[in-house]
Amino acid sequence: xxxxxxxxxxxxxxxxxxxxxxxxxxxxxxxxxxxxxxxxxxxxxxxxxxxxxxxxxxxxxxxxxxxxxxxxxxxxxxxxxxxxxxxxxxxxx
Numbered sequence: 351x352x353x354x355x356x357x358x359x360x361x362x363x364x365x366x367x368x369x370x371x372x373x374x375x376x377x378x379x380x381x382x383x384x385x386x387x388x389x390x391x392x393x394x395x396x397x398x399x400x401x402x403x404x405x406x407x408x409x410x411x412x413x414x415x416x417x418x419x420x421x422x423x424x425x426x427x428x429x430x431x432x433x434x435x436x437x438x439x440x441x442x443x
Contacts, residue, residue: 351390351399352388353384353385353390355390355431356394357436358402359395359398359402360398363401363405363422370398381394397419
């Protein structure tokens with residue numbers, strides 16, 4: 351599978367490369383480097399296709415994985431902070 355097709359499947363699943371890499375527990379650069387080679391390893395392609403297909407079928411893959419105890423942390427860059435007080439751990443006033 352080429353990188354463009356891989357990204358299309360991730361997009362259908364509502365995932366960015368950083369989120370996908372967190373899900374499969376690899377560094378984002380491990381996946382991004384394949385953009386230059388234009389070829390994605392089969393193990394990454396299989397997961398992306400299944401996640402994209404689940405989205406096409408209106409299935410929430412996060413809930414499905416959670417049922418089996420599979421969870422992951424959102425990448426730091428994707429976390430949203432509403433205010434500086436929240437960032438520092440204090441309640442908003």
